[in-house]
Amino acid sequence: MYIFDLQLTNYRNYVRSAIKLEKGLNLFVGDNAQGKSNLLEAVYLLSTLRSSRASSDSDLVRRDILASDFPVARLSAEVERSAGNLQLDLAIVGRTTDPSHRAGKRVRVNGVPRKASDAVGQLCAVLFTTLDIEIVAGPPLMRRRYLDMMISQVDRGYLRAMQKYAKVLQQRNSLLKRIQNREAGVHELNFWDQELAHAGGLIFWARADALGHVVPQAMMQMERLSDGLEQLQLTYRPSLGGLDERDAPIDDSEWTARMLKALQNLRTREVGAGATLVGPHRDDVQVEIDGMPADSFASRAQQRTAALSMRLAEASYLRRALGDDPVVLLDDVLSELDARRRRGVLEYIDTFQQTLVTTADPDRLREVMTRAASRFVVQAGAVTRFEGE
Structure with a gap:
């Protein structure tokens, strides 16, 4: 899979830009705050329909037209x-x-209007950024997001289950507060427990299945990038009120049954808390390096290598699930790596059909310059092809 034409109109700091991309490595060079990250964000947005950085859709529309009668950005x-x-x-x-x-967003696939859940993953991409260290060092939310963005691109059933789960969770939490205030009866939870457990079972199962591929790949990448000096361990920690790892459910129906049982066991506590205490919204993935928790004991360099290994494993997962290569996006991450790790990353991404790489420091990336099929200069939201040496 590769993009051969990309157009941005009134997106972030881009007025209008049309870019002809090549197979292989496409390098974008420019100073900070010129639009390099915006460009990769646009590709990832076309893939997932979710921004990697923006808190609202309005943040994606060029500021100069926000006050117009119809402020719209187009990709x-x-x-x-x-x-x-x-x-x-x-x-x-x-x-x-x-x-x-x-x-909001309107999407067309081959000229036909489509729902977001049907458009996600039509173009598949994996994005590496300098903020990826938060996957390892940050809160559980960051690791759940890592899983959600990855799986949603190849499993529309997962995305629909996530959407349903979010709606049911909101309804159930509202009911728990009403029960707490004696405005509703406990028996009213029965229906919402069933609905939440059904959607939750699908999510649990998909996450466990995806990690079954990601974990060995991430371990292999960590060992390769560190020359065998560091070992990465990833362990799924589903929120089910205490699940024996040796007795993990084998399919979504078993996950559903386990969650339903956990909801029933914790009903009194949940009414007291006015909130749902178990479920995929409280999952985590435990990250350890050499047997120690990575967030507390690993160095920043180790955390960064672990996060990079997880992203490389994500690319492998997407390729396996799709039967096609995702587009690989590296946003100014190579310049932060030492020469050995940089070489290891480049050797792996060379196996994918297309990679888009940004840098503000081309002098440190001479090997990337020589590998590039196309080179571009990004300045003030304008992209021009660089033909020099």
């Missing part, structure tokens, strides 16, 4: 893939005073 990509060529178009509508203009 478009033409993609070659084994499942057939793809035309992907995304419109991001900012807030407007006209009630007939609804803010």
Whole structure:
């Protein structure tokens, strides 16, 4: 899978830009705050329909047009893939005073309007950023997000289960507060327990299944990048009120049954707390390096290598699940690595059809310059092809 044409209009700091990309490594060079990260964010947004950085859709629309009658950013990509060529178009509508203009995203696949859940993963990408260290050192939310963004691109059933779970969880938490205030009866939880456990079982099972591939791949990458000096361990910690790892459920129906049992066991505590205390929304993945918790005992360099190993494992998972290569996006991460780790990453990403790499320090990335199929300069939201030496 690779993108051969990418267009951005009124997106972030881009007024209008059309970029012809090549197979292989495409290098984007520019000073900080010129639009390099925005460019990779746009590709990832076309893949997942979720921004890697923005807190709202309006943040994605160019500031100069936010006050206009119809503030809209547009992204478009033409993609070659084994499942057939793809035309992907995304419109991001900012807030407007006209009630007939609804803010949000509109997506078309090959010219046909599609729901977000049907458009996610049509273009598949994996994004490496300098913030990836938070996957290892940050709160459980970051590791759940890592799993969710990865699995959603290849499993639409997972994405729909996530959407349903979020809605049911909100309803159930509201009911728990009403029960706590004696405005509702405990028996009313029965229906919501069933709904939550069904969606939760699908999520638990998909996460466990995905990690079955990711874990050995991440361990292998960590060993390779560290020349065998560091060992990475990843362990799924599903929130089920205490699950024996030796007796893990084997399919989604067993996960559902376990969650339903956990909800029933914790009902009194949940009413007291006014919140749901078990379920995928409280999952974690334990990360250890050489047998010690990575967030507390690993150095920043070790944490960064572990996060990088997890991203490389994600790329392998997407390739395996798709039967096609995802587009690999590296946002200014190579310059932070020493020469040995950088060489290890480059050797692996060379096996993928297309990679987009950004840097503000090309002098440190001479080996990347020589590998690049295309080189571009990014300045003030404008992208130009660099043809020099």
